[in-house]
Amino acid sequence: EFPDGRYLLPDGDSSRIAFVSETFSNVEIEAKAWLDKTFFKIEKLKSVEVTHADPLQSWAVNRESETGEMILAGLGEKEELDSSRSYSLKNILSSPSFNDIASSDISDEDLGLDAPIKAMLTTFDGFNYEVHMGKANEDEEYPIRLQVSAAISAQRAPAEDEKEEDKERLDKEHADQVKALQDKLQAEQKFQGHTFMVSKWTVDALTKPRSDYIKAIEEETEDGVDEEQALPTLPGVNLDTLTNPLNLGPE
DSSP: OOOOOEEEOGGGOGGGOEEESOOOTTOOOSGGGGSOOOOOOOOSEEEEEEEOSSGGGOEEEEOSSTTSOOEETTOOTTEEEOHHHHTTGGGTTSSOOOSEEOOTTSOHHHHTTTSOEEEEEEETTSEEEEEEEOOOOTTSEEEEEEEEEEOOOOSOOOOTTOOHHHHHHHHHHHHHHHHHHHHHHHHHGGGTTOOEEEEHHHHHHHHSOGGGGEEEOOOBOTTSOBTTTSOOOOTTOOHHHHHOTTOOOOO
């Protein structure tokens, strides 16, 4: 037999028991399934600074424009940014999500937030995000905490060649932009004070050490062959004999 309804007890009031036709077969009983997963979004990322427990593994990147490439600070003479791993840096936390909210009963020590990886991210719109990341759990979820601030200028600086007939339109566009940024700040500051559990993929780029983004520059010898690619000489083998087996002199 299949159920054709459910008994409901609203607010635990036994005097208001109701029988409904809906079976609620798809209702999730876990609280995290009922959470609104709307989260913050970092847009127009300008710079990232990540601090690890080991100072040698801390790193920072920035770019001069919204369309520019990220540049790693402090590169040595024989180091370069590994583009195969750094391509995702400019899109860090551009569309994050969370799986659950950690219980307040769990200590910072158990979450790894007593000694977190810290990330400071700034945007071209004047937003500043401080993200603290703890240690991963058995499901490879990371606990994170967030602080958001912004420097939003209500005044518009007119261009030197701005025409009078454009002033009203430009003022309105700026006012609309300011309002949108203020609304964004207010919405994202609501995430402060909570510990969110996110997937490894969400913060993977931030938890990586500096060494993961570095590629050693290959040096070329005088004959143009990379030293790392040059074949080693085998013991007891004369390479001149191999290339000139008859031992002929120059003509």
